[in-house]
Amino acid sequence: MRKHLLPLALLLTATPALPQASANIAAGRAQPSPLAPAEIVNAAPKTDWAAIAASDLLVMDLAPDSKGKPRRVVIQLMPAPFSQGWVSNIRKLAAARFWDGTSINRVQDNYVVQWGDANAEDKAKAKRLPGDLAAVPESEYITTSPFGVVRKSDGTPLRGYLPESIKAADPYAERFEFVEGMPFGYMKTQELGIVTKTWVEVSWPVHCYGMVGVGRDMPPNTGTGAELYTVIGHAPRHLDRNIALVGRVIEGIEHMSSLPRGTGALGFYETPEERTGIVSVRIGSEVSGLPAYEYLATESESFARYADARANRRDAFFIRPAGGADICNIPVPVRRVK
């Protein structure tokens, strides 16, 4: 009953590499490239990289490791208009030095690392929160826009080159898009107006590896942002649209993902000694000597080529291109500016 086929992809790999024609990319037909994704990223022109403002970074310094090495985690905050209620709270919390002296309290394998005030549940011991934090409604988990129009944070329509064939294959959304370096799911729906129904699109940030979210209690609580987590395993996308996402780790996630797993329920540490201390959390513009960072512009042709190569590896190690990729298997490249 068991037979063997010729590799399906021999035909594909035999296709000669065509010159990269931007007209074809713009039409959603990214050219087959024999380059590995990292090679495409390395060859991307400077104009295809976008700067991340230091004021949009959150810089968390953990206590040094057992050998005395510093452990810094750099997080890019979610651009407007997404999740801005929580992002605003987070800016206030950083300005108030709320996280200084708190700790990483939970490390659950293949799931999340979570940090904040370990005594938050104990009113006698809990750190005082800044008084002006917003209580953000659940409706802010999603954002709506006119059907088919994806917008960047400055309001201009997004014009990306990512092939529709890749974007349409998502088990959790009708399609996905990257907007300013962040992953989003999209779904069209009808909105009731006074007279007519109009089609709109709903979008929401996606729980990929390294995304940063807001811990919360049971609904309708949505969390303030004082308790944060990051994803350290396979994308837990059942959390999408159920919890706020406020950014993603762009450097230093290994300082969190390699921590010992907690042995309590949900991966919480059972003793205070197991926790990793947080020395300070600051907005990047307050940190002296911070490198400048940029991401491969998700609206650029280079990004489309990179995504196509992630979906269809044609470099020498591979014998069969996958023919697709899920959004979380297309991590957005970030680099320090030299």
Next chain:
Amino acid sequence: MRKHLLPLALLLTATPALPQASANIAAGRAQPSPLAPAEIVNAAPKTDWAAIAASDLLVMDLAPDSKGKPRRVVIQLMPAPFSQGWVSNIRKLAAARFWDGTSINRVQDNYVVQWGDANAEDKAKAKRLPGDLAAVPESEYITTSPFGVVRKSDGTPLRGYLPESIKAADPYAERFEFVEGMPFGYMKTQELGIVTKTWVEVSWPVHCYGMVGVGRDMPPNTGTGAELYTVIGHAPRHLDRNIALVGRVIEGIEHMSSLPRGTGALGFYETPEERTGIVSVRIGSEVSGLPAYEYLATESESFARYADARANRRDAFFIRPAGGADICNIPVPVRRVK
């Protein structure tokens, strides 16, 4: 331009929980359950659990951690007919004590942990491999069967209850299936016979978190099985059909996923001191005192309910069921037999 919708899922969560009717599950209409996935697993009857034979386990004991705690990793080997050339090699390597005294040599964040002989590339220092290892052809990365017939390892057709709507949403395959506790992608294709073309299905194991694969050199090399890796990040499914998968970690993956990341290229450790030693690797039937393990039978009704709940969380924490799940976000539950 920004408006807010009512949560789409309010309608769904308002649906009363119906009694679980097996006829409906069998028809691919798993009943909405307000239970969390873990609660469904805990309530599954004994008959919905399947034993894993000790002879199908690979037990790897790492050197104790810095506090002297033992670190054991238990791997379930891939059932027939999948990847059996490499599995057979692995049984020979374990019988020859090949891995005793070798090490974990590579830990790449959000990707893989890899182990084996750190000196394999150095002919003067490399450990000698057993002489009778098979050179397995690339054609063994996939398995074919008559169209629409998924078979278990004893040859009987698989009859699972997983809803088609969940299985059909996969960016890397036409649909997915679980077979005896392991995740597989499926795709139909035509096979040329002498006279006619017949439809067949191609299947292959999928690179989910914790799956174990065979390191290899450039194609057409397929690896012997002496060099193994496990996935410790988001599913790198571009590796599917390009590398052999031989099993999955069912216990102790945290001993690998929490190791310090290697700072060399591809996450290899740069000095021998950074490596974690492997004390021994044995087939489970050789290990005295090993607990018995079982997995939630992927052909059972309980598994279908569990998968449906993973795709549509209706327990109290959630306000919007996702409406789908990718195969790697439905990890197959495993337990020790009490």
